[in-house]
Amino acid sequence: MSTPTVEKHSAALDAAELGGVKLITVTVRIRRFNPEEHPDPVWVDYQLEMDPKERVLDALNKIKWEQDGTLTYRRSCAHGICGSDAMRINGRNRLACKTLLKDVNPEKPITIEAIKGLTVLKDLIVDMDPFFQAYKDVMPFLITKGNEPTRERLQTAEDRERFDDTTKCILCAACTSSCPVFWNDGQYFGPAAIVNAHRFIFDSRDEGAEQRLEILNDREGVWRCRTTFNCSEACPRGIEVTKAIQEVKRALVTRRF
Amino acid sequence: MQTDYTYTDDVVVASAQAHTGQGLGTGNPADAFVVEPPRTRTKKTPRRTRTNFEMLAWLFMRLSGVVLVVLILGHLLIMLVLDGGVSKIGFAFVAGRWASPFWQGWDLLMLWLAMLHGSNGMRTVINDYAEKDSTRLWLKTLMGAATVFTVLLGTLVIFTFDPNI
Numbered sequence: 001m002s003t004p005t006v007e008k009h010s011a012a013l014d015a016a017e018l019g020g021v022k023l024i025t026v027t028v029r030i031r032r033f034n035p036e037e038h039p040d041p042v043w044v045d046y047q048l049e050m051d052p053k054e055r056v057l058d059a060l061n062k063i064k065w066e067q068d069g070t071l072t073y074r075r076s077c078a079h080g081i082c083g084s085d086a087m088r089i090n091g092r093n094r095l096a097c098k099t100l101l102k103d104v105n106p107e108k109p110i111t112i113e114a115i116k117g118l119t120v121l122k123d124l125i126v127d128m129d130p131f132f133q134a135y136k137d138v139m140p141f142l143i144t145k146g147n148e149p150t151r152e153r154l155q156t157a158e159d160r161e162r163f164d165d166t167t168k169c170i171l172c173a174a175c176t177s178s179c180p181v182f183w184n185d186g187q188y189f190g191p192a193a194i195v196n197a198h199r200f201i202f203d204s205r206d207e208g209a210e211q212r213l214e215i216l217n218d219r220e221g222v223w224r225c226r227t228t229f230n231c232s233e234a235c236p237r238g239i240e241v242t243k244a245i246q247e248v249k250r251a252l253v254t255r256r257f
Numbered sequence: 258m259q260t261d262y263t264y265t266d267d268v269v270v271a272s273a274q275a276h277t278g279q280g281l282g283t284g285n286p287a288d289a290f291v292v293e294p295p296r297t298r299t300k301k302t303p304r305r306t307r308t309n310f311e312m313l314a315w316l317f318m319r320l321s322g323v324v325l326v327v328l329i330l331g332h333l334l335i336m337l338v339l340d341g342g343v344s345k346i347g348f349a350f351v352a353g354r355w356a357s358p359f360w361q362g363w364d365l366l367m368l369w370l371a372m373l374h375g376s377n378g379m380r381t382v383i384n385d386y387a388e389k390d391s392t393r394l395w396l397k398t399l400m401g402a403a404t405v406f407t408v409l410l411g412t413l414v415i416f417t418f419d420p421n422i
Contacts, residue, residue, distance in 0.1 A: 121281075185385060186294045
């Protein structure tokens with residue numbers, strides 16, 4: 001038999017829970033866009049009472065749940081793994097679920113926009129199709145020749161270490177949409193696709209490296225990279241994106257990988 | 258509850274580019290206002306020709322850059338610093354230098370590398386910033402013509418220079 005959980009409240013517990021929590025007034029300035037209402041975007045300010053240790057995503061949730069249900073944004077896991085809520089916060093691409101209010105200067109209005117270079121559909125939601133098309137074009141899956149082995153494909157710890165950094169990608173598009181080359185030419189593969197190609201090119205178990213390198217040798221491939229390091233700065237997983245792109249370039253020149 | 262916001266001039270952000278009026282083709286009339294980036298990657302994006310041109314251009318930029326550092330710094334040193342600086346430069350000075358095949362070669366190499374290095378850099382800038390294919394083609398044609406003209410003229414002068422003119 002189940003008994004409903006009774007929440008025990010005591011003055012002491014409440015005090016402990018609330019101890020140290022000082023709510024501050026935060027202004028969140030969101031670049032909203034709804035083509036059904038107006039053909040141009042607008043900046044809208046929202047005033048919130050928030051704990052500065054809360055995240056930007058909490059602020060967005062508070063707006064959506066308590067002030068304006070029409071606000072639209074993507075979020076899923078809310079713990080920095082699914083890569084849904086990449087957005088431009090105070091002019092920098094970040095994950096709303098990994099950014100604390102106290103880290104983005106809550107004394108001033110916090111500006112939130114959709115990521116750049118992709119079509120804005122509504123408010124903070126962009127059309128991710130071109131981004132994922134570039135990802136698909138580098139064939140982000142294991143390619144092997146010959147018969148399938150009867151046991152798992154083994155690899156040494158050193159071989160695994162070779163591409164460890166690029167396995168961390170969560171496909172949030174923070175890097176690609178921070179790249180000035182991508183802003184100007186959406187045909188460019190973009191950092192995220194190259195990172196995911198790197199993950200397989202340098203995998204000792206994979207045999208499709210030649211094919212992937214040929215794809216990235218393209219006019220819109222790695223050679224468009226200008227090493228501005230915007231991608232490395234934007235990556236919420238701390239992947240050294242520019243380094244990965246340079247390693248792909250080196251592999252193309254030396255044909256060693 | 259919905260906050261009421263009005264579309265006043267100080268909050269409306271004019272879009273950076275004009276709407277195509279085409280939208281995304283979803284059938285929604287509001288779609289016409291959605292600003293599509295001019296060049297997005299789709300399934301129909303053509304596979305380009307498989308050449309190593311971009312790789313060779315990239316390598317050329319690195320290698321010519323290293324050589325140019327030596328050539329240009331040496332050139333500046335001779336022209337501006339050593340032996341009295343700019344005051345010594347004149348027809349006789351240039352004629353004296355070009356009497357030696359070494360300095361002819363130096364200047365020729367510097368001309369070719371600097372022009373190709375610079376125009377390749379401009380080519381990437383045009384590729385990045387020109388939005389329309391026709392604009393890109395025209396700018397690159399213009400730049401290519403200017404490069405060829407300068408390189409050929411310079412080469413002609415270096416080889417046919419007559420000190421007794």
